[in-house]
Amino acid sequence: MEFKEAKNKFVQTWGALGSQWGINKTMAQIHALLMVSHEAVSMEDIMEELQISRGNASMNLRALMDWGIVYKEYKAGERREFFTAEKDLDELAVKISRERSKREIKPALKVLKEVSSITSDNTAEEKHFVDQTTKLYDFVLKADNMLDKMTEYKDNWLAKLVVKIMK
Template identity: 55%
Template sequence: MNYSEAKNKFISTWGSLGTLWGINKAMAQIQALLFISIKPLSMEDIMKELKISRGNTSMNLRQLMDWGIVTKVLVSGERKEYFTTEKDVQELARIIAKERSRREIRPVIKVLDDVSSITDDGTKQTQELIKQTKALHELTEDLDSLMHKLVNQKQNWLTKSVFKLLK
């Protein structure tokens, strides 16, 4: 396999995986392209490489910047905007984990907190709802807290050990 084939396979696979992680294919492909690029790319470079429209590219770049994964880069003497992504894999994982917590897990914890704190009217249904949602709330908060502790650690013995256990 030559460089071009390997690059295309990586970008395509990363795009497909992105849909499993809850982001769209184009967004994941843009991030993958920037991830393996040796220099910042313009919107036109990205559009040409991935064969996607300006609107699609612009919208996905904006979302990637909102996530904190992609940043604009000033290129001396250029009027175009250029983009790059975090190259450190562990830092990238930390950014994504923090953002997923903020966008997805914390809102679920809030709902579970609201639901589990309803007034107990003494019925079995209400008691079961309270019991189960409290248990789920506690578990979700514990997992979110553990994830925050892990992602806030710099690469150290604890993080290395946990990642070894997960392999």
């Protein structure tokens, strides 16, 4: 396999993986492209390489910047804007999990708390509902906190977590 083929395969695969995790294909592809580019890439070049429209490129670049995983770069003497991806993978993981937590998990937790707080008649049905949603709330909260700590402490997370728990 030669370079161009490999690069293309990587971009396609990353795009497909994104889709399966609820991230739009183009957004994931742009990210993939920038991840493996050794220097900043112009919008023009992104459009060309992924065969997408200007609007699509613009909107998805904005989204990636909102996520904090792609940066704009200005080159001296160049009018155009260039883009780079966060290339440090620990940092990338931190940012992705922060955003997903903020956008999706936290709102879901809020609802779980609400629905688990209904004042139940004591039918078995209602008891089971309250019980199950309460458990779910606790579980999701725990998982969310755990992920937060793992990413916050980065590669050192296990050691630091143990220290924190032991003291």
